[in-house]
Structures are given as C-alpha cells and as structure tokens.
Amino acid sequence: SAVISQKPSRDxxxxxxSLTIQCQVDSQVTMMFWYRQQPGQSLTLIxxxxxxxxxxxxxGFVIDKFPISRPxxxxxxxxxxxxxxEDSSIYLCSVxxxxxxxxxxxxxxxTRLTVL
Amino acid sequence: xxxTTQPNSMESNEEEPVHLPxxxxxxxxxxxxxxxxxxxxxxxxxxxxxLTSNVNNRMASxxxxxxxxxxxxxxxxxxxxxxxVYYCILSRATSYDKVIFGPGTSLSVIP
Numbered sequence: 546s547a548v549i550s551q552k553p554s555r556d557x558x559x560x561x562x563s564l565t566i567q568c569q570v571d572s573q574v575t576m577m578f579w580y581r582q583q584p585g586q587s588l589t590l591i592x593x594x595x596x597x598x599x600x601x602x603x604x605g606f607v608i609d610k611f612p613i614s615r616p617x618x619x620x621x622x623x624x625x626x627x628x629x630x631e632d633s634s635i636y637l638c639s640v641x642x643x644x645x646x647x648x649x650x651x652x653x654x655x656t657r658l659t660v661l
Numbered sequence: 662x663x664x665t666t667q668p669n670s671m672e673s674n675e676e677e678p679v680h681l682p683x684x685x686x687x688x689x690x691x692x693x694x695x696x697x698x699x700x701x702x703x704x705x706x707x708x709x710x711x712l713t714s715n716v717n718n719r720m721a722s723x724x725x726x727x728x729x730x731x732x733x734x735x736x737x738x739x740x741x742x743x744x745x746v747y748y749c750i751l752s753r754a755t756s757y758d759k760v761i762f763g764p765g766t767s768l769s770v771i772p
Contacts, residue, residue: 549704578759587748588705588762637704639760650697650760652704 547572547640549653557659558628565624566656568638573618575648576641579611581634582655588637594621628660665749670767673739681734681766683749688729691753695760696723696734698745705748705762708734744770 548571558564568577577594592600592613600613615621625632638653666684673679685694696708709716709723711732716723722735736743748765752758 580762587746587764588699590759590761593759639704649695649707649710650705652706655704 547574547642547651549638549640549651551636551638551653551656553656554654555657555659557661560629560660562628563624563626564628564658565622566636566638566658568621568623568653570619570640572642574640574642575618577615577621578639578650579613579621579623580637580639580652582637583634591623591636594623625658628658630660633658633660665751665763667747667749667763667766669764670769672769672771673736673743674771675741676738679736679739679743679768681736681747681749681768682731683733684731685749685751686730688751689753692751693753694723694725694729694732695750695752696721697748697750697760697762699748699765700742700745708747739768739770741770741772744768 550569552567556564579591580588581591582588590603591606591611592602594600594613594615596615596618610626612624635655635657637655639650641648641650693710693712695710697705698708699705709718709721711723711725724733746765746767748762750760
C-alpha cells in the first residue's frame, strides 16, 4: 500500500497569509486528491490533482483560493491563499495507486492548520 | 451521486460483535459499496468493499442485502482500537470514482 507523508504536520498562521502543504507518496500513483476536514465534521473533497494539467475543483472551491500543483506521479502541493479563520481545518492528501477494477484510496496523516 | 444513510452514533461493548448499518436505496447497478474508517487524529483508512456478494477480510465482513439497498459492516469482536467514525460510501464501478464522504457513524467501544 502507498505510504503518504505531508508537510507540515501542523501550522499556525496569520490571516491574510498563504500556506503551501506538500504531499509526498513513496510510489507512483495515478490519482491524487485533496480533502478538507473542518473541526468536528466529515471530509470534504476540494479537488483532484491532475498530473501535468490543472486540478479539477469541486463545487465551492476555486483555483485562486486553493491552487494545486502536481508536477509528477509522486508529489503534489495545495496552497491555502489569503487565509481567514474559517480556513482552520485539517487538510488531507489522498491517492489511488493503480487502474485496476477496484482501487482503494490511501490517506495521508493530514496537516492541521489554525488561522488566527 | 447516490447517497447513503447511517446512524450518527453507536455503542458496543468490547469483545462483542458490532453491526453497523447503511441504507442506500438509490444505489445503481454499477455502484460499489465501500467502507472506510477514521481513527481519532488520523486520516481515513480503507476497511472493505463489495458489489453484490458478501465479503470477508481480516478487518471485517460486509453483508449486502439481496436488493443492494442496504448493507451492514460487521466487526466480529470489537476492540478499543475499533473506536472510530465509520463511513459507508458508494462509487461507480465502471471507472475509478472519487470518494465522497458523508457524516458517518461514530462508534464507541465500552471496556
């Protein structure tokens, strides 16, 4: 199974600043996703990170606020831009390894972001 | 996307079996039924999946109703480590589909 690491594991930021979260996978994967989990809530999908092209965003999420890069098959970044306290959440990276008939998703440990 | 309905919370005694229900009355013929769980302060982890037949693995069993409109995740002997939020999710089997999480069931295990 894929092993996923995220950096930073947690951060405290001032409003109006930006934070870039890194997701590194120990193997090449076909699909990468970014989720947000607000306090006490379930996970919400932000976007699918596409290798070599723009990310595909879910309703309610826009590229200007959450720019995503995926330069290769093992790495992606999510930037939370112009942060406000409402952006305080855990941000999780998730991957799918292959293109078999069924592919489970693997999740990283998350980045806990607090915006003051 | 077809939706699932789960109880908000359940309790179980340690070392007893746990049956976690999920209703998915609008399931389509090409939807897989997945279960993931999220332990405290961790990312979700895959538990089990099925399409039509009951499934067993080392973590759990999945019982799927004959009409596929409901399913039950069975933990055969609950341990304290099984205390988590359990998510029942549907996604298409025809191509890889993203995992969309509902609220899930928060399982408490009583020693």
